[in-house]
Amino acid sequence: MTNLQHKIDFVAIISVDRANANGDPLNGNRPRTDYNGFGEMSDVCIKRKIRNRMQDLGQRVFVQSEERCDDGFDSLSERAADTMKGIKNRDEYATLACSKWIDVRSFGQVFAFKDTKGMSVGVRGPVSLHQAVSVSPIEIESMQITKSVNGEKGSRDKRTSDTMGTKHFVRFGIYVIKGAINVQLAEKTGFSQEDADIIKECLRTLFVNDASSARPEGSMEVKRLYWWEHNCKDGQYSSAKVHRSVKITAKDDVDIPETFDDYEIQLEELPGLEPEILDGI
Numbered sequence: 001m002t003n004l005q006h007k008i009d010f011v012a013i014i015s016v017d018r019a020n021a022n023g024d025p026l027n028g029n030r031p032r033t034d035y036n037g038f039g040e041m042s043d044v045c046i047k048r049k050i051r052n053r054m055q056d057l058g059q060r061v062f063v064q065s066e067e068r069c070d071d072g073f074d075s076l077s078e079r080a081a082d083t084m085k086g087i088k089n090r091d092e093y094a095t096l097a098c099s100k101w102i103d104v105r106s107f108g109q110v111f112a113f114k115d116t117k118g119m120s121v122g123v124r125g126p127v128s129l130h131q132a133v134s135v136s137p138i139e140i141e142s143m144q145i146t147k148s149v150n151g152e153k154g155s156r157d158k159r160t161s162d163t164m165g166t167k168h169f170v171r172f173g174i175y176v177i178k179g180a181i182n183v184q185l186a187e188k189t190g191f192s193q194e195d196a197d198i199i200k201e202c203l204r205t206l207f208v209n210d211a212s213s214a215r216p217e218g219s220m221e222v223k224r225l226y227w228w229e230h231n232c233k234d235g236q237y238s239s240a241k242v243h244r245s246v247k248i249t250a251k252d253d254v255d256i257p258e259t260f261d262d263y264e265i266q267l268e269e270l271p272g273l274e275p276e277i278l279d280g281i
Contacts, residue, residue, distance in 0.1 A: 001192040004126075007235035008181040008196055009242040011226040012203050014132070014280075015260050016173045018141075019219035021132075023168070030140060030168045037137035039173050043129040046177060049210055051103050053202035056209055062101035062109060077113040084111075093121045098189045105189035106199065126185035127199060130178040135248045136257055139171040169214070172258050174223075177203070178243045183233040200227055205281045222280025223260055228273055236273050245270055 022041040023029035032040040051061050055068055062079060064070065073079040083100055087093045098105035108125030145165045181196055204225050211217040226246055230236045245268040254262040267275070 001190075001194055004181070004183050004186040004191055004193050004196060005233065007183050007230040007233060009228040009230075009235070009239050010177075010179050010181075010200070010203065011243055011246045012177040012206070012222055012280075013224045013246075013248065013265070014175050014177065014206070015221050015223050016134075016138075016170045016175060017219050017221075018169050018171060019216065020167075020169050020214040021173070021175065021220065023214065028166070028168070030142075031138065031170050033138065033140070034133075039134035039138040039170060039175060041132035041175060041177075043131055046129055046132060046206075047103075047107055049206050050199070050202045052210065053205060053208065054102055054198065057198060057201065059102045059198065060100060061103045062097070063103055080111055080113055088119070090119065090121050093119070094123050095190075097121070098123060098191075102195060102198065105191045106195060108189070123189060124185055125189060126182040126191050128180055128182070132175040132177045134173040134175050135263065136173070136250060138173040139256075141169055141171055143167045143169075167214075174248065174257070174260065174263055176246075176248065178239075180239040200225070200278075204278050208281060224265070225278045225280065226267070226275040227278065228275045230273060237270055242270065242273070244268070 016039070020029070020031050021039060022032050022045045024032045032042065034040055048065065051063060052065070052068060055061050055064070055070060063076065064079075071079065073082065080097070084093055084096065087096065093111065097109065097111065101109075103109075104123055104125070106125050106127045108123045110123075111121040143166065145167050146163060181191070181199070185191070204222060206222050207215070207220045210220070228242055235242075247266045247268065249264050249266075250257050251262055251264050257263060
C-alpha cells in the first residue's frame with residue numbers, strides 16, 4: 001500500500017431524471033429540499049452508496065445494509081465483537097478496525113458497543129463529504145398509486161380494498177457532490193493512495209447496482225467527476241476555493257432546465273492545479 005502524500009479535492013455532478021434522489025422520512029418520503037426549494041441529498045445517503053460500491057469492488061465494509069450483508073452478522077456490534085475479541089487498548093482497537101474495513105479508515109466510525117465494556121473508540125476518517133445540493137430549485141411531482149392485489153385474505157367472494165399510496169419524484173435536477181481527502185487524517189487511519197483510487201471509482205460509478213422503484217435504472221447518473229490532487233499535504237488552495245472553481249449555471253435561453261445540456265459548466269483556472277476530469281459510467 002502506498003501512503004497518501006497529497007491532499008485531494010473532488011466534485012461530482014449528477015443528474016436526477018424522474019427519480020427520488022433522497023427521500024425525507026419526516027416528510028412522507030418526499031425528495032429532500034431546503035427552504036428555497038433546492039434539492040438535497042444527505043452525506044449519509046451518499047456514503048451509503050459509496051459503501052455499496054466498495055462491496056461491489058470486493059472491499060470489506062463495516063457499515064453494511066441488511067440486504068447487502070456479506071458476513072452473516074446481524075448488527076455492527078456482532079461484527080465488531082468478532083474481530084475485536086479480547087482487545088482492551090483503544091489504539092490497538094482503532095488500528096485493527098482501520099486495517100480491516102475500508103469504510104472505517106475512509107469515513108471514520110464510533111465504536112461504542114456493549115462488548116467493549118465501557119470502552120468507547122472513535123476513529124476520525126480523512127474523507128469528508130458535503131450534502132449534495134441541486135444547482136436550480138427542483139420541481140417535485142407526486143403520483144397516486146394503488147396495489148391491485150389482495151394484501152390480506154378476505155371472504156371467499158369478496159376482494160379486499162386496493163392499497164393506496166403516493167410516489168414522489170424529482171422531475172429533473174442537477175446535483176453537485178463536493179468532498180475532500182485529508183492527508184494528516186489518512187496517516188492516522190492508514191488510508192492509502194490505493195484507497196483514494198477506490199473512492200474515485202466509487203464516485204464515478206455511484207449508481208451502479210443502485211436501482212429501485214424510487215430510482216429506476218438510468219434515472220440517476222454521474223455526468224462528470226472532477227478530481228484534484230494537490231502537490232503537497234495541506235493543499236495548494238483551500239477546498240472551498242477548489243470547489244467554487246466549478247461553476248454551473250442554466251443557459252440564458254432556458255427557463256426551466258430539463259436536461260444536462262440546458263446547463264453551462266465552466267472551470268475556473270487555478271494556477272498549478274489541474275483536475276482529472278472523468279465521465280461517469
